[in-house]
Amino acid sequence: MIWMLWLTAVLCVIYYIVIIVYSGLTTSFSLIWLFFAVICMGLAAGWEAYIKHKDKVPLWLPVSVVTMCCTGVLVFALVEILVFTGVAARDTSNLDYVIVLGARVKDTGISKSLKKRLDKAVEYADKNPGTILVLSGAKGEDEPVAEAVAMRDYLVYNGVREEQLILETRSYSTVENIAYSRVAIEEDQARKKAHRQNGPDIIIPGAFEEVPDKPIRVGVLTSDFHVFRAEQIAEKWGIPDIYGISCGSDPVLFIHFCVRECAAILKDKLVGNM
Structure with a gap:
């Protein structure tokens, strides 16, 4: 578990560099990958400390941290499922x-x-x-x-x-x-x-009924x-x-866009835009 957290932190830093070099995306949101790296390093260091000093750490602390992390991953997974499977395929030909x-x-x-x-x-x-x-x-x-x-x-x-x-x-x-x-x-x-x-009048003999706009x-x-x-x-x-x-x-930026979109969906839902 600990080595996976350290590896994830390194991958987040590498991906941040890739984003900057590949696309020049220097927006504030691209910094989230450095934030993820810091979180993973903190979790790894905390896990190591917990193993060494398990008797001195109250049980509620690791349980709370694990619960928060699992909740975050679950929310992200559910939002992404909605994003990519919640849109039904429809006939989009000849739209107005x-x-x-x-x-x-x-x-x-x-x-x-x-x-x-x-x-x-x-x-x-x-x-x-x-x-x-x-x-x-x-x-x-x-x-x-x-x-x-x-x-x-x-x-x-x-x-x-x-x-x-x-x-x-x-x-x-x-x-x-x-x-x-x-x-x-x-x-x-x-x-x-x-x-x-305002076009030319067309006179039709007999009664007629105006057809409502479709x-x-x-x-x-x-x-x-x-x-x-x-x-x-x-x-x-x-x-x-x-x-x-x-x-x-873009396949290189796809993961970044998915993370950004998850945050945007949660924000828009919170403020009532959707």
Whole structure:
């Protein structure tokens, strides 16, 4: 047990270095791997001390520590099970709108995560030319342009018609992505309805009945680990029947993204975003 804790601590430090070197992710959350390393080293040292001085340590202390650790691992496992098995496979073809969630834009170009999302969006737009893509993402302090603008440029360059795109450039988080994209969709629906009402009158003999607008079908396209949270937030913020469309994620950063997503899900659930 002790050697496993020391090994885990070393692996956490190595993975932190890999994250920094591989992707340049210097965000505060990447430091969590150093935090995990310190926790593992502390547990290993504490376990060794407990074995040497077992008679002097009250039983409640090791029991409490083990319970807390097991609870943390269990919560993480349950959240990840929800993330990857809680999203039912559905037919996502011919949706009215698909919200494409933004990701980091670097000075050198779009990030690998964003490229994977956009490549999936290109594929979807090619198969569903009638679907409107809502590109969602503002300009962060360390980004050269708004994420939505960079997304539009990439999609247009790769053959997606610009009239098939709506830009949403006000959002800085997943919650804002969904909320502002919903506003953009409602505005687009209002424009289309006004255009229909202002169009040429068609006179049909006899009585007629106005057909109510059919419910629109909205999807959200994002990385595989992110779909569950995006769907839950969408349902909370007024898009009850949301269709999740997932793309692959970076295999090197996959574990990091899963840990970050678990923390984000717990936070959003706690503050009422989902």
